[in-house]
Amino acid sequence: MSSSTSDRRLSELWSCVTLDEASSLIDSTSSPFSLQNFVGGQYIAPPDSLTSSSQHITSFEPKTGRPIYTLPCTQPHAVEAAIKAAKAAFPSWSKTARAERSAILWKVSELLQQNREVFAIWESIDQGKTLERARVEVDRAISNFSYFSTFILHEQTAARMVDGVALTYEHRSPAGVFALISPWNMPLYLLTWKIAPCLAFGCTAVAKPSEVTSMTAFLLGDIFQKAGVPPGVINIIFGDGATTGAALVASPLINGVSFTGGTQTGIAIRRLTAHQIGKHLSLELGGKNPTLVFADSMVPSVRERTIRVAAMAAFENQGEICLCGSRIYVEKSVYNDFVRDFTAYVREKYVLKQTVGAVASLQHCDKIKRYLELAAEQKATFHLGGAPPTLNEDEAQGYWIEPTILTDVAKNSAIQIDEIFGPVVTITPFDNEQEAIQLANDSEYGLAAILLTTDGARMRRVGEQLEAGLVWVNCWLVRELGTPFGGMKNSGTGREGGEHSRDVFTVVRTLHLPAY
Template identity: 75%
Template sequence: MDHSEERWPKDIRDCANAIWSCDTIDKATTFIQPMPSQSAPIALPNYVAGELRLPSSPSTTYIDSFEPKTGRLLYSLPCTQPNDVEEAIQHARSAFRTWSKTSRSERSRHLRRVSDLLQEHRELFAVWESIDQGKTLERARIEVDRAISNFSYFSTYILHEQTAARMADGVALTYEHRSPAGVFALISPWNMPLYLLTWKIAPCIAFGCTAVAKPSEITSMSAYLLGILLQKAGLPPGVVNIVLGDGATTGAALVASPLIEGVSFTGGTATGIAIRRATAHQIRKHLSLELGGKNPTLIFADAMADASTRKHAIRTAASAAFENQGEICLCGSRIYVERSVYEPFVDAFTLYVRDKYSVGKGSMGAVASLQHYNKIRGYLQLAVEENATFRLGAVPPMLRENSNQGYWIEPTILTDVAPASALQKDEIFGPVVTITPFDTEEEAIRLANASEYGLAAVLLTTDGARMRRVGEQIEAGLVWVNCWLVRELGTPFGGMKNSGTGREGGEYSRDVFTVVRTLHLPA
């Protein structure tokens, strides 16, 4: 580590050295195995003003975080109190004065450096992301690659962005001028911790803003490692600050601060509503809220017409349902199948999922927390009470805290689920799907749109006209036809209805993180 890290307290620095050296599963497992089951010798610090530091408030409490695959205590993290949150905001505000005036080429250089360092330490981040969140190592690697792309993409975007100029009846030349909006609160969820955190940080600093970021208290390890990496990359102190803690204390203080000019949040709809209420009197605040989803997958008979299309349809629907244990807001958890191919699809789909996604075969991880495990378990108990048919899976056993058992749930396929059931309506956010038949295209569209959410959808068909006709009627911000989770970072990302407000990606991220004024110059 470089000399500037001598500012860190020795125990924090030693811990950072030890964790940073664990760049394989074997090394990381060896490091965490000796930990006593009832105590956490690792206490993750915040990253504020370019330094790793524990909060100074004497009222700071600590939150325990557990390893999903074993149920063992992994580390603790501070529940950062409002006064320490405000200190981080002040550092971001001070850094904004300089960073907002930094040239685009200089900002681009910093982002490229972060991207390069992430690439260099790709396996380190993937290893700890897999351990901390419960996902497979293969899935973690994919998400680290996307985090690398986030910094790489915005490092070049800002060098080539365009603005608009118009002549007003020969009287004046008008042009749009954009400037950084200010200090942003960036709040990311636990399901894709590094990827979604960097999806916010990269455009925020690329467009000249500074940030105070708060990851989920369930998965804070990759944010901690990112703080170390940002320090290594030489990002000026205060441009990005990372405070750890829960939503009720740390997140609420961050969002409500009058010094915060905008909030980019990814998480549950209930929290999004709370953010809007907390900031309703602060009209100026930029809000970008990417919230829940209960996404449909529509499968038409032509998608099952021959062996090739049938294989593709089953593989795509299964991937959309069970990747990352179904813990992706874009997962297709409501599958609707044209009745003429319904039973053949259900049989083939069940066989494929049993072979590909069963726990223990390397393609399914553990769900992220005991709380979430119990939530999913509650829905599966409801399925039993409502006499749904379990084509695959069952109600998992009851687990209690400190049981040292991992949070493993087998992929579950349910049929014979009533349209009004909570299983069809609520965002379960786990490895659970329902499959329902439909008879007509109009019914398929109606069923797909029968949700308070409108984030994403998958449409499987070989009919080119139907692709456009149905795709344009589905009430979702993202519609994938014969594919899933394909992303081009310039396209708008966000949902309709209760799935959020605002869009991010390319010029849409620019709208979030900048303010625009129109200048009129006499002709």
């Protein structure tokens, strides 16, 4: 694609300020829009992607199933070229004054704010989420850049005196060139959660969004140009995990990897980099998160909040959030009341094509359907949903899964064990506090947990025993960007956020200065 054609198509994308306008643009094009890599500060097409259709990937709109755009499946030599661009930019960027880096990141946040609705529109179309949900995530992307732009201006370090011998102090420097790989469920938010601290702490990067949801990452390149990010500091390449992602993380020129995605992919990254001992790894992986509902949270004064939080944690973004509470455990004395009220609330508040979007891809839709078919085979009780899902004729053209509530699911069922990552929850009774903790912790995962109770002592007593990196009490998805984000067990390794992101993107040395 020529530069003039690329500029024209970018202009067309930016001009869409409503969902209808974006949909009309897709309908009016004779062929899907072609995304280009952003390398060295400009959009380029890898030469081999121009000659081989097998090295293109087509992305489809989840709500309709129609093709939206194609993207290159960037081949290893083109991946290496992007890495070399980042490596060439590192010496200058790593020595750029913090105030200058801060100003550039702040400009990125301002430009995102100015284009908030355009980003939300394309995020909604590309991922399947509702426009309202997309707006929330664009706001969080804006916060990622504004937060880290100021964080680096107020860092502290530690100094200690060894009496009469030496003064010691910690000195940090940027760790180098990073591979930043983000998933398809919250594309812009999770990609910027990596890019913002990486650049703030003086590192350069090659970012690879999911091949399923690449549109907002493509637009982000234009924002970086306009904000004055120097060429090569951030490069964005497109492609799949097996070809593009594997070449990226395995390169010896990459000093660190920040990855959010599935546990099996995290294991593959560990294997690919096992011999590269010095490579920084931050892996935020899967989750099969519990929600614990105690009887005191179902008293009339707080019942509505309990139902609302449990439903939000189950069905926001079609359940396609790694932090969703898909295993609900309810104290037996209020179990029947909870199932009744929860089902009624979800039926009213979480409605397909209104407050519930489509799931991200045909492959993922088929995966969820297989779990629903398994639930039917295992004689689980469907309080909402069905197997196969009941859809209207027009809905059948997209990837739609009705919110599904299951009871009578065996403890050892794959439905209770596997990360389904969709609008499917199970509800199971428990007798007492210790059983609740045991059930919650009976998982290979340990990313998040939701605890619903009014007992202050229980909040601490149970919360501190849950094997989860993030525990929410009577709320969900509340984030302060300085707190550590990450999981236990098979939910990953490392933490990001504030000083924890600094640990990922910097190296620390201790200097000892003699006192004489």
